[in-house]
Amino acid sequence: MPASVPMSVEDVLTRLAAAWNDSDATAYADLFTDDASYVMFNGAVARGRAAIEDGHRVLFAGPLRGFRMESPAAPVPARYLRPDVAHVVLEGGTRPPGGDEVPADRASVVSFLLVRDDDGGWRIAAFQNTRAQVRS
Numbered sequence: 001m002p003a004s005v006p007m008s009v010e011d012v013l014t015r016l017a018a019a020w021n022d023s024d025a026t027a028y029a030d031l032f033t034d035d036a037s038y039v040m041f042n043g044a045v046a047r048g049r050a051a052i053e054d055g056h057r058v059l060f061a062g063p064l065r066g067f068r069m070e071s072p073a074a075p076v077p078a079r080y081l082r083p084d085v086a087h088v089v090l091e092g093g094t095r096p097p098g099g100d101e102v103p104a105d106r107a108s109v110v111s112f113l114l115v116r117d118d119d120g121g122w123r124i125a126a127f128q129n130t131r132a133q134v135r136s
Contacts, residue, residue, distance in 0.1 A: 005121035006031065009078045009086050009114055012122045013071065020069040020094070023060035029053030032124045033115065039128040041108060066097030084116035091132065107132040 006012040012031055019027035029052040032038070038046040038055075046052050070092065078086045089111050093102035113126040 005119050006123070007121055009088060009122055010072070010074055010076045012114060012124060013076055013088070013090075013112070016124075017069040017071040020060075020067075023065070025053045025057035025060055028056050032127075033117070036124055037126045039126075041129045041131050064094065067094040068097075068099075069094050078114075086112075086114045086122070088112045088114065093132075104134055105131075107134075 006015055016028065016031050019025075019031070029049045032049050032052055034049050035047070036049060036052060038052050040046070046055050072090055072092075076088055077090070078088050080086050089109065091107070092110055093106045093108045095102050096106075108129050109132050110130075111126075111128045112124050114122045115125045117123050
């Protein structure tokens with residue numbers, strides 16, 4: 001099995017943050033299934049790995065240049081629906097360049113549905129990013 005195959009849910013999410021921080025749209029999208037769905041905070045939907053890569057290439061070169069994503073804390077709270085299907089819900093967001101914290105208006109709740117693929121690794125089949133509710 002190639003060393004590049006993410007062998008755990010935690011590995012996928014750690015690699016996702018690393019690819020984001022490297023502005024590497026190809027590595028980012030490679031963590032998704034070919035037919036993945038990607039729901040953005042504004043309700044827009046990207047369908048398929050190629051669309052996810054193309055969209056992130058534009059974001060990394062433009063409006064989200066230099067934004068940083070933290071790797072999830074271990075252990076990741078994965079709920080295994082079956083041995084080959086995991087669901088993860090995390091709080092997160094991205095920090096602007098030079099920022100130490102995620103601004104309240106960028107805080108999100110993200111949901112991942114991951115599946116084991118034919119090579120025994122994990123990939124993201126569905127993702128949704130929803131802006132967190134501001135609490136007063």
